[in-house]
Amino acid sequence: DAGVIQSPRHEVTEMGQEVTLRCKPISGHDYLFWYRQTMMRGLELLIYFNNNVPIDDSGMPEDRFSAKMPNASFSTLKIQPSEPRDSAVYFCASSFIGGREKLFFGSGTQLSVL
Amino acid sequence: AQSVTQPDIHITVSEGASLELRCNYSYGATPYLFWYVQSPGQGLQLLLKYFSGDTLVQGIKGFEAEFKRSQSSFNLRKPSVHWSDAAEYFCAVVGYGGSQGNLIFGKGTKLSVKP
Numbered sequence: 001d002a003g004v005i006q007s008p009r010h011e012v013t014e015m016g017q018e019v020t021l022r023c024k025p026i027s028g029h030d031y032l033f034w035y036r037q038t039m040m041r042g043l044e045l046l047i048y049f050n051n052n053v054p055i056d057d058s059g060m061p062e063d064r065f066s067a068k069m070p071n072a073s074f075s076t077l078k079i080q081p082s083e084p085r086d087s088a089v090y091f092c093a094s095s096f097i098g099g100r101e102k103l104f105f106g107s108g109t110q111l112s113v114l
Numbered sequence: 115a116q117s118v119t120q121p122d123i124h125i126t127v128s129e130g131a132s133l134e135l136r137c138n139y140s141y142g143a144t145p146y147l148f149w150y151v152q153s154p155g156q157g158l159q160l161l162l163k164y165f166s167g168d169t170l171v172q173g174i175k176g177f178e179a180e181f182k183r184s185q186s187s188f189n190l191r192k193p194s195v196h197w198s199d200a201a202e203y204f205c206a207v208v209g210y211g212g213s214q215g216n217l218i219f220g221k222g223t224k225l226s227v228k229p
Binding site: 004033042043045056091093100102103105106107108 | 146163
């Protein structure tokens with residue numbers, strides 16, 4: 001298996017623009033997670049899905065952030081409009097049985113909002 | 115609410131020396147505990163996990179961790195560090211009976227290895 005695949009690897013955009021991050025989880029995994037990593041706040045859980053259904057989005061910082069999982073092999077995290085404080089590394093992870101089992105992480109998307 | 119504290123932001127050890135990274139958790143019941151490692155520019159990789167049973171758990175790459183309920187700790191150890199162990203290490207907790215997805219990470223400890 002190719003592992004969790006995230007795209008793009010790097011994204012540089014200007015404040016106010018829409019940003020879409022993409023994730024392809026490992027085939028057969030029932031859970032998909034979106035994390036954000038910054039120096040100040042560490043790794044924060046933004047949202048997670050079980051069988052394509054959002055279960056907990058309490059970590060999504062504000063309405064500018066939205067996430068979808070239209071099918072078992074694809075998820076997006078969208079920021080509209082983007083702000084400089086959104087600059088971070090965004091990770092997608094997937095697993096068989098949620099957080100109590102091993103999470104497989106993608107390589108992340110480095111987002112810079114100018 | 116559950117939380118994880120890693121008191122050391124950055125640790126430097128000499129190659130061949132022993133290593134202990136500290137982790138303290140806060141949770142009212144039996145937790146599921148994990149250590150993950152992150153190499154530069156990469157995602158996280160699971161080193162080991164504890165759910166129940168033997169409080170000393172073995173992981174990959176020669177790492178082990180000991181669960182101490184009385185101290186609410188889950189420290190990571192390695193008897194002899196290799197240069198390739200230089201990375202950032204994250205302790206994490208999921209509460210038993212809590213949300214399946216609620217995996218909470220500590221802020222990490224960066225490990226540097228001197229030759």
